[in-house]
Amino acid sequence: MIEPISKGIDDFGNSLLQALNNVQGIFGKELSVAKPVKDNVLQLIGNTPLIRLNRIGSDHRGIQFYLKAEFLNPTGSAKDRTALAMFIDAERRGRLKRGMSVVLFGAGSSSISYTWIAKLKSYPVVCLVPIQTAQERIQTLRGYGAEVIVTNESDLVRLGELAEEKAQKINGWVPDEASNPANPNFHFKTTGPEIWRDLQGKVGAIISAPGSGGAITGIGRYLKSQDRKVKVAIACKKNSPFLLYGKTTNPKERETIPLPAVFDPKLIDDYFQVTQEEALHLQADLYEKEGIFAGLTTGTVIVGALRLSERIKEAERSDREPFNVVILSPDRD
Numbered sequence: 001m002i003e004p005i006s007k008g009i010d011d012f013g014n015s016l017l018q019a020l021n022n023v024q025g026i027f028g029k030e031l032s033v034a035k036p037v038k039d040n041v042l043q044l045i046g047n048t049p050l051i052r053l054n055r056i057g058s059d060h061r062g063i064q065f066y067l068k069a070e071f072l073n074p075t076g077s078a079k080d081r082t083a084l085a086m087f088i089d090a091e092r093r094g095r096l097k098r099g100m101s102v103v104l105f106g107a108g109s110s111s112i113s114y115t116w117i118a119k120l121k122s123y124p125v126v127c128l129v130p131i132q133t134a135q136e137r138i139q140t141l142r143g144y145g146a147e148v149i150v151t152n153e154s155d156l157v158r159l160g161e162l163a164e165e166k167a168q169k170i171n172g173w174v175p176d177e178a179s180n181p182a183n184p185n186f187h188f189k190t191t192g193p194e195i196w197r198d199l200q201g202k203v204g205a206i207i208s209a210p211g212s213g214g215a216i217t218g219i220g221r222y223l224k225s226q227d228r229k230v231k232v233a234i235a236c237k238k239n240s241p242f243l244l245y246g247k248t249t250n251p252k253e254r255e256t257i258p259l260p261a262v263f264d265p266k267l268i269d270d271y272f273q274v275t276q277e278e279a280l281h282l283q284a285d286l287y288e289k290e291g292i293f294a295g296l297t298t299g300t301v302i303v304g305a306l307r308l309s310e311r312i313k314e315a316e317r318s319d320r321e322p323f324n325v326v327i328l329s330p331d332r333d
Contacts, residue, residue, distance in 0.1 A: 042120065045080045046190045048072045050198050050326065055289040056282070056302065060309045062317025063204075065302075067329045068195060071294050075116050075144075076109070077331035078191075078215055083113035085186030086175040087121065096173045101126055103172035104146070105163040106156060107137045109331050110211075112144055114175060119145040126172065128163050130154045178212045178260035187218025195219065195326055196226055204316070205231035207272075207308055208328035209300045210242055213263025215328065220267040233270035235304025246271030270311065272304035279303060298329040 038044060049072065053065040070078035090096035102118040104111045104127040111127050118125045127146040129138065130153060141148050153159050160174075167174045177183045195203060203223055208216040220232035236243040245257045245265055259265065276296075283299030286292050305327045317323040 040120075041074060042084060042117070044074045045084055046073070047194060050195070051290075051292065053290055053327075056285055057306055057309065060306070062314075062319055062322055063309045063312060063325060064322040065305060065309075065325050065327060066199070067292065067294075067298070067327050068191075069292075069294075070328065070330050071298075071332045075112050077113060077333070078328070079109045079113040079331070080116075081186055081190065082177050082183050082212070082214060083110065083117050083175070085182045086114070086177055086180060087117055089180060089182035090173060090175070096123070098122075099171070101167075101170050101172040103163050103167040103170070103174045104128070105159040105174075106130075107133045107141060109333060110177070111141060111146070115141060115144040115146040126166060126170070128153075128159055128166065130156075130159060177214060178262060181262060183212060183214030183262045184218035184221065184264075187215045188222045189218075191215065192219040192222025196223060199324055199326070201226065202321075202324055203227065203230050204312070204323040204325055205233060205305075205308060206326045206328065207233040207235060207301055207305050209235050209297045209304070209330070210263065211330075212260045213242065214260070215330075217262060217264045217267060219328070221264070224267065231269045231308070232267050233272065233304060233308050234268055235272045235274050235300050237276070237300070238273055243271055243273055270308055272307050274300045274303045282306075293332065294329050295331045295333040297331065297333075298327070301327050301329065 048069045050066040051069050053067060057063065057065045073080040087096065096102070101124040102114060104114050104125065107127070107129040115125045115127065125146040126149065127141055128149050128151050129141070131150060132154060133150065138148050138150070151159065151162060153162065163174050166172060195206065206216070206219055206223055210216050216232065216234060223230040224232065234242055241257050241259055242263070245254055245259060246268065248254055279296050279299035281299070282302040283294065283296050286294060286298065286302065305325050309325060312323050
């Protein structure tokens, strides 16, 4: 009696594996359902899970909230995707070659991601940081392998200019994710399709708090290419240029607002202003109610998502077929 049962289980397992292989063949290797053995650590970037929120937003009938857990990338942020995209593009175009250094500015998640990948690829890293940078962050960057130079500057634009000057002196490369289309294109090829796949095409809205705007642009383009009804929204602090752009309808005024070149405002359906107090409250709620520890930016995006849900028409939501809102949770910080 045991042998037929075992054989049946084996047949079922083989059939399932064949089905998964067929899916991979259709959508490509980057959308593989599971690949437990990795060829290198860079393959851990992406394919982050969607986590359904069960208590936060539970009073919003007919709407389901999902957290795209980008903090589960190797260094703890979505910037791992962006950094990898920039390295691939620079190497292919010959802008970054063996013997060159990577020159960074700022002490945020981006610098950690770039330093980590540069270390793996054997590129020396020099990182210029503002004078007010916390010692803990400086030690973290040094731990990842960067030579950290503390400058007297606090202005990020000026810091970028210093990085360019440094790069010219030492034959270095400065990543420019704010203007390089490889940034949103990478999210169009990976993050967007992951969301569409995991929700089986039942995506109602995506909301993010943009840095360069590359992620929401790439994801938004992909999701709207699959279903033009998908809503794309961003949540921002009061003085964010993205928010200032979204709040004005004056074309001449919009021309004076500095936005990253990779950001496509035509994709954005809604803008939400969020205070730091509101973000802190939802960040704490996320841990208390869902057991998820994420950064303050995630709190900002959740506030925006809850406000977005209030604008969803009754006809678009139901308990049987909920309106799915995806919250891009960028990092742990």
